[in-house]
Amino acid sequence: MVGAGALEYAAVTERVALRVARLEGSGDAGKAYALAAKTFREELRGMPVAGRVALLREHHVDEQGRSRPLKEEAGTLRAGDVVGSGRVRVDLAVEPVEGLSLLVKGQEGAISAIAAAPEGTMLRMPDMYMSKLIVGPRARGHIDIDAPAAENVEAIAAALGRRASEITVVVLDRDRHRELIEEIRRTGARIHMRPEGDLTPSIAVGLRDSDVHAVIGIGGAPEGVLAAAVVKCLGGEIQARMWPVNRSQVERLREYGLADPERKLTTDDLISGDDVVFAATGLTSGETLAGVRYFRGGARTHTVVMSTRPRMIRFIDTIHALEPDAGLQGFQR
Template identity: 40%
Template sequence: MLGAHSYPAGLVARVREATDAAAAACLPWLGLGDKIAIDDAAVTAMRAVLADAPFSGTVVIGEGEKDAAPMLANGEALGQGVAPLCDVAVDPLDGTRLAAAGLPGSICVIALAPRGTMFDPVDVFYMDKLICGAAGRGVVDIRRPIAENLARLAAVTGAAVTDLVVVVLDKPRHTTLIAEIRATGAELRLVGEGDIVAAVTAATSGTDVDVVVGVGGTPEGIIAACAVRALGGFMQGRLAPQTPEQHAAAIAAGHDLDRVLELDDLVASEAVLFVSTAVG
């Protein structure tokens, strides 16, 4: 849990209850191979707890738009309609395939920020991301080649590039990026899922991950930004539609696809709450 001091204790407790309930609801489905059923169980349990939580919440990052889920959809109102007024980002089950396969690494997540401070990535489901600890601030930049960023980060931290651990989603779209990282000699860690866990680990000092880079989900990126902000880490993003249809939808929605989204753009407040519960 990060940023609990920014919110009333009763609301923090209810958000904690919601992630715990979602994780508990997943347990009967662990390892059964049904990712739709296990995700539905998490969504239903989380929604039930947040429905009458002591706040006025609006879902900015939710399940509905991307996954056609009937609950926790973008724009949905949550809570009792009382202060504080919050933007809400949820991922009832980050790592759905992992949980369905009975593997570790999935979490249930909620993030809150003051109303109007979360970036709304309407109609864009993918984002290129660069995430690391506070040492990367003013040092690395998503517009630079990965080899240059790793060299600069190593220099400022007093490490060798070969000491750095870089996490990338194991996807075909990252073939060139993976080859470039390997050419630097840095340790490459490929993961099938888990954008949010990787981001939190990279932004936390003293962990075994130094950098997260590459294209992942935009919703997960906004949630990760809340955690990175609370941890004092560094993050940049850039919207990255993956098909001509997605590109056209992004342009129609008014997005500037060349714009680099700084942490202040992704969540424009330090008063963030990030809560997660591991599944299993």
């Protein structure tokens, strides 16, 4: 059972965050990504599983929506790698840094995340765009990615027992979303336009007391599978569709067995089965997770870990002594 090792995945994202968060405000996205990918590889080697990296962010999309391949360095984690020292075979979806630009600019909302499920249950796909519609448990069964965005907003509001003007929708702030944003505005719903990253708000959507009620729009495909892991654990719903931008990407989809790029993908298409783990640690503070806070000789991290078997979600606030003498005079809350 994958869920039995949930806390070990949380420890991995914590150790990644402890190293990578030091690059907050550094301005060096390549260095931050390489350090995160290397640390994930190092930490996953000791996991008691045989994990295959099914999905991994390989491109960085800047605030203007331009996609650029991330530079690979020796020792960094790559899609297709097998890591771990155990016998339980699992698929892994890894996001070394979601919100890479946010991190290196010292802005809010960057995280490191990982999801795990039994081998063969994660839908493998290339790193490209994906159109997504993500809601929490109360709106599950009330959405349709084929319907206009306005209809979905009204349906989500009705499922929540609210008016459209009483819900908030997250959309990435991209030129490609101009018409989508205007359509949502006409419903009266509030819009939170994020500069980068739609995985973090996908976590918030599933929490009952959240001020975020839906995520709509086009983002990264690997984050779509990670969001499906969150949805599996929290009981929400994701509908998605691949969004190739040229013929070569259509051909790549066929190589992965996705012959029809127009196919509607459900939560169970993205991750089949009901044994899933998701863990994420904040790098910089955001709506759900606090960022890493350093003090003399140590640091404090904020992590969320969730699983379906057993069904649980846990927020972990951890103080780490990073030097031998740290904490001898007591820790500060």
